[in-house]
Amino acid sequence: MHGAGGDGTDGSDTTEGRTVAGSIAVLSGGISLEREVSLRSGGRVADALSDRGHQVTRVDVDPNLIRTLEEDHFDVAYLALHGSAGEDGTIQSLLELIGLPYTGPDVLASSIAWNKPIAQGLYGRHGLHVPDRVTLSQQAFREMGASAAVDRIADSLGSPLVVKPATGGSSLGLSIIQDATALPQAIVGAFSYAEVVLIERFVAGTEIAVTVLDGQALPAVEIQPKEGAYDFAARYTAGATEFHAPARLDPDVLAACEQAAVTAYTAIGARHLSRADMIVDASGTPWILEIDTCPGMTGTSLVPMAAAAAGLDVGELCERVLDLALCDRAGRPPEGDSR
Amino acid sequence: MRLETDPYLTRYAQRVQGMSASEIRALFAVAARPEIVSFAGGMPATSALDMEAVEAVAARVIRETGATALQYGGGQGRPELRRALVEVMDHQGVPAHADDLVITVGGQQALELIAKCFIDPGDIVLAEGPTYVGGIGALTSHQADIRHVPMDADGLQVDLLEERLHALAAEGRRAKFVYVIPNHQNPAGVSMSIERRLRLAELADEHDLLILEDDPYGLLTFNGDTLPSIRSLVPSRVIYVGTMSKTFAPGVRTGWIVAPRPIRDKLVLLREAADLCPSNLTQMVVEGWLTSQPWREQIKRFREVYRDKADTMLGALGDEMPDGVTWTVPVGAFYVWLTVPRGIDTSDLLAKAISNRVAYVPGRGFYADGSGGNQMRLCFSYPEVERIAEGVQRLGELLHAELELVTAVYGDDAPQLRARRTGQASGLGG
Numbered sequence: 001m002h003g004a005g006g007d008g009t010d011g012s013d014t015t016e017g018r019t020v021a022g023s024i025a026v027l028s029g030g031i032s033l034e035r036e037v038s039l040r041s042g043g044r045v046a047d048a049l050s051d052r053g054h055q056v057t058r059v060d061v062d063p064n065l066i067r068t069l070e071e072d073h074f075d076v077a078y079l080a081l082h083g084s085a086g087e088d089g090t091i092q093s094l095l096e097l098i099g100l101p102y103t104g105p106d107v108l109a110s111s112i113a114w115n116k117p118i119a120q121g122l123y124g125r126h127g128l129h130v131p132d133r134v135t136l137s138q139q140a141f142r143e144m145g146a147s148a149a150v151d152r153i154a155d156s157l158g159s160p161l162v163v164k165p166a167t168g169g170s171s172l173g174l175s176i177i178q179d180a181t182a183l184p185q186a187i188v189g190a191f192s193y194a195e196v197v198l199i200e201r202f203v204a205g206t207e208i209a210v211t212v213l214d215g216q217a218l219p220a221v222e223i224q225p226k227e228g229a230y231d232f233a234a235r236y237t238a239g240a241t242e243f244h245a246p247a248r249l250d251p252d253v254l255a256a257c258e259q260a261a262v263t264a265y266t267a268i269g270a271r272h273l274s275r276a277d278m279i280v281d282a283s284g285t286p287w288i289l290e291i292d293t294c295p296g297m298t299g300t301s302l303v304p305m306a307a308a309a310a311g312l313d314v315g316e317l318c319e320r321v322l323d324l325a326l327c328d329r330a331g332r333p334p335e336g337d338s339r
Numbered sequence: 340m341r342l343e344t345d346p347y348l349t350r351y352a353q354r355v356q357g358m359s360a361s362e363i364r365a366l367f368a369v370a371a372r373p374e375i376v377s378f379a380g381g382m383p384a385t386s387a388l389d390m391e392a393v394e395a396v397a398a399r400v401i402r403e404t405g406a407t408a409l410q411y412g413g414g415q416g417r418p419e420l421r422r423a424l425v426e427v428m429d430h431q432g433v434p435a436h437a438d439d440l441v442i443t444v445g446g447q448q449a450l451e452l453i454a455k456c457f458i459d460p461g462d463i464v465l466a467e468g469p470t471y472v473g474g475i476g477a478l479t480s481h482q483a484d485i486r487h488v489p490m491d492a493d494g495l496q497v498d499l500l501e502e503r504l505h506a507l508a509a510e511g512r513r514a515k516f517v518y519v520i521p522n523h524q525n526p527a528g529v530s531m532s533i534e535r536r537l538r539l540a541e542l543a544d545e546h547d548l549l550i551l552e553d554d555p556y557g558l559l560t561f562n563g564d565t566l567p568s569i570r571s572l573v574p575s576r577v578i579y580v581g582t583m584s585k586t587f588a589p590g591v592r593t594g595w596i597v598a599p600r601p602i603r604d605k606l607v608l609l610r611e612a613a614d615l616c617p618s619n620l621t622q623m624v625v626e627g628w629l630t631s632q633p634w635r636e637q638i639k640r641f642r643e644v645y646r647d648k649a650d651t652m653l654g655a656l657g658d659e660m661p662d663g664v665t666w667t668v669p670v671g672a673f674y675v676w677l678t679v680p681r682g683i684d685t686s687d688l689l690a691k692a693i694s695n696r697v698a699y700v701p702g703r704g705f706y707a708d709g710s711g712g713n714q715m716r717l718c719f720s721y722p723e724v725e726r727i728a729e730g731v732q733r734l735g736e737l738l739h740a741e742l743e744l745v746t747a748v749y750g751d752d753a754p755q756l757r758a759r760r761t762g763q764a765s766g767l768g769g
Contacts, residue, residue, distance in 0.1 A: 033365075035365075036364075147749065173687070192687045192688055221342075237359040240360075242342075309340065
C-alpha cells in the first residue's frame with residue numbers, strides 16, 4: 001500500500017515558529033502481529049497531519065520499503081509501527097542507514113524498551129519500583145527442565161500473577177491468573193508471541209499511562225476498564241474503558257508518577273515521544289511496567305488523550321514530534337547520550 | 340476530566356453490546372499478507388472462472404439492457420433469475436418453483452433475514468457444533484441462544500438432536516429452528532449421511548420442527564454425486580438457502596431462499612425494509628451466465644480444482660502432522676477440520692502460526708459456547724496447490740514444536756498429549 005494523502009504543501013510549513021517537514025512518510029502496517037492497530041494509528045496520524053496542510057504519504061512496511069522511501073525523497077518518517085521490526089530497533093537502524101530522520105527513540109533506546117525484562121532491570125537500577133518477576137525462555141523449558149521449577153514461581157511471587165510475552169504490545173498474549181494451576185497454559189499462550197515470557201507479581205491499584213513528550217511528562221491518563229482487565233478488547237473497543245486525564249490521584253502521587261515516567265524515559269535514552277505504563281498501588285507508589293517507544297495513536301489510544309489534556313490535538317502533537325525528529329537531524333544528541 | 344471514547348454508548352441497542360474488538364480478527368489483518376499461506380478465508384478459486392465469458396456476459400447486460408440493469412427491481416428478485424436458479428437446484432435434485440424463491444445478497448443476507456424473521460432475544464436455535472461462523476453472527480446479532488449438537492464423520496448426530504429436543508420439551512421450551520449445513524459442512528468438511536437425513540426429516544415431523552438448510556456446497560462433491568436435500572424430504576418444514584458464491588462467484592453477491600409461501604411473504608417484506616431489492620445489475624449478470632454459458636461445465640471445473648487441492652492438503656497432512664492430531668476427510672468443497680491434542684490452544688497458537696507464515700481459523704469461532712479451543716479450520720480452496728503443500732509443512736513444523744513445548748512446560752501434568760490418531764470414532768475430536 002502506498003497512496004498519497006492530503007492536499008499537501010510544496011515545501012516547509014511553519015507552525016508557531018517551528019519548521020515542519022514538507023514531505024512526510026507515515027510508516028504503518030508491516031507484517032507484525034500488531035499490523036491492524038498500526039494501520040489504525042497510521043491512519044489517524046496521516047489524517048491529522050494532512051488536515052493541517054502537510055504533504056503526507058502512507059507507506060506500508062513491505063519488501064519494497066527502502067526503494068519506496070529513497071525514490072520518493074521524503075524529508076522525515078513518522079513511525080506509527082507497533083510490534084517487532086517497528087519498535088525493536090530494526091526499522092530505526094535501516095532509516096539511519098539511509099539517512100532519513102524518523103520520529104521516536106533511536107535504535108538503542110528502542111531495542112532496550114522492546115525487551116521488557118532488560119528495560120525493567122534498568123528501571124530498577126534507576127531507583128524505580130518494578131514488580132517482582134521471573135523470566136523464562138522456551139529453551140529453559142525445552143532443554144533445562146524449567147517445568148520442575150514452575151511451582152516455585154507462585155511461591156516466590158505470590159498470586160495473582162501476570163504472564164506476558166517479554167516483547168510486544170497491545171496486551172497480546174497477556175493473561176492474569178489467580179493461581180499457579182493456570183500457569184502452564186498461560187505460559188504456553190505467551191510463548192506464542194515471544195521466545196521469552198515474563199511472569200510478574202500482580203500489582204493491584206490504579207492503572208495509568210504517562211506520556212513523555214521531549215522529556216516532559218504530559219498529564220497522566222487513568223485507565224479503568226468497565227469489565228475485567230485492560231486487555232485487547234478493552235483497549236480497542238470504543239467505550240469499553242473509562243479514561244480520566246489527569247488521573248484522579250493526589251497531586252503528590254501524580255507528581256511522583258510523572259517523575260518516574262521521565263526517569264524511565266531518561267534511563268533508556270528515549271527521545272521525542274514515549275509512553276510509560278504504570279500501576280499506582282494503594283500507598284501511592286508508582287510501579288513501572290513498561291515503556292512503549294512507538295505508542296498507539298488510534299481513536300482509543302492513550303497518548304492522544306494525554307495530549308488533549310495538555311491542550312494539544314493529534315495534529316499538533318504529531319507536528320511537535322516531527323519537529324523534534326528534524327531537530328535531531330540537525331545534530332541535537334539524544335537524551336541520555338551525555339549521561 | 341473523564342474522557343469518553345464512544346459518546347454514543349448509551350444509545351446503542353442491546354444487540355450490539357457484546358460486539359467488541361478481537362485479537363483474532365486483528366491477527367487476520369496480517370494473515371492477508373502475501374508472505375503468509377492462508378488457510379483462513381473460505382474464498383473460492385475465482386481464477387478458475389472463464390473470465391472472457393464473464394466479461395462477455397457483463398458487457399452484454401450493459402449494452403443490451405443497461406437501462407433495466409441500472410434501475411431498481413422487485414423485492415423478491417427478478418423472475419428470470421429465479422427461473423434460472425430453479426434449474427440450478429434441479430441439477431442438484433432440490434425441488435422448487437420460481438415463485439418460492441427470494442433472491443438475496445449472498446447466502447449471508449438470507450441467514451440475516453431468516454434470523455430477523457424468527458428470532459426474538461433468547462430464542463433457542465439448535466445448530467451443528469461446530470457451525471458456520473457467519474450463521475452464528477447472523478443469529479447472535481438477533482440475540483439467539485445457540486445450542487450446539489455434536490457432529491461426527493456422518494454429520495449431525497441426529498440421535499443427540501433427538502435427546503436435545505426431548506430435553507427442551509421437558510423444560511416446556513422449543514427451538515425456533517434447527518440450523519444445518521448438510522453438504523460438506525463449513526467448517527467440519529463432512530456431509531450428513533442419507534440415513535441421518537431421513538431420520539432428521541422424520542424428527543421434523545415428529546417434533547413439528549422447522550429446519551434451516553444452508554447449502555452452499557451441494558454441487559461441489561468431487562465425484563459429482565449429490566445427496567438428497569432435507570427440502571426434498573420435508574419441503575413444508577424447510578427453509579432452504581442457496582448461493583452462487585461457490586458455483587460462480589462471491590463477487591456477484593447472489594444467494595436465495597426457498598421457503599414455504601407464508602414465510603416467503605414475510606421475508607420479501609423484511610428484505611424490502613432492509614435494502615429494497617437485490618441489484619438488478621448483478622442479478623442480470625448471473626442470469627446471463629446461467630442462460631448463455633456452460634455453467635455445468637464450470638462447476639465440473641471447480642470440482643476438479645478443489646479435488647486436486649483437497650488431495651494435496653490431505654496428502655500433506657498425512658506426511659506432516661504429528662501423532663495425536665486428527666482431521667476430517669472431505670469429499671467435496673473447501674474445508675478440513677483439524678483437532679490437536681489438549682494442551683494446545685489454537686487461538687493462542689495463531690500468533691505463532693502467523694509468525695511462521697501460515698494461517699488458519701481457530702476453532703472457537705465456530706461455536707457460540709466457547710468450545711473448539713483445540714480445533715482449527717483449514718480451507719484449501721484458495722491457495723495454489725504448491726502453496727498448500729508449503730503451508731501444511733509450516734503448520735506441521737509448528738505443531739511438532741508446539742507439542743514438544745507443551746510437553747516441556749506442563750511436565751508431568753501434560754494433558755492427554757499422547758493420544759494416538761484415532762479416526763472419527765466419537766465426534767470430530769476435541
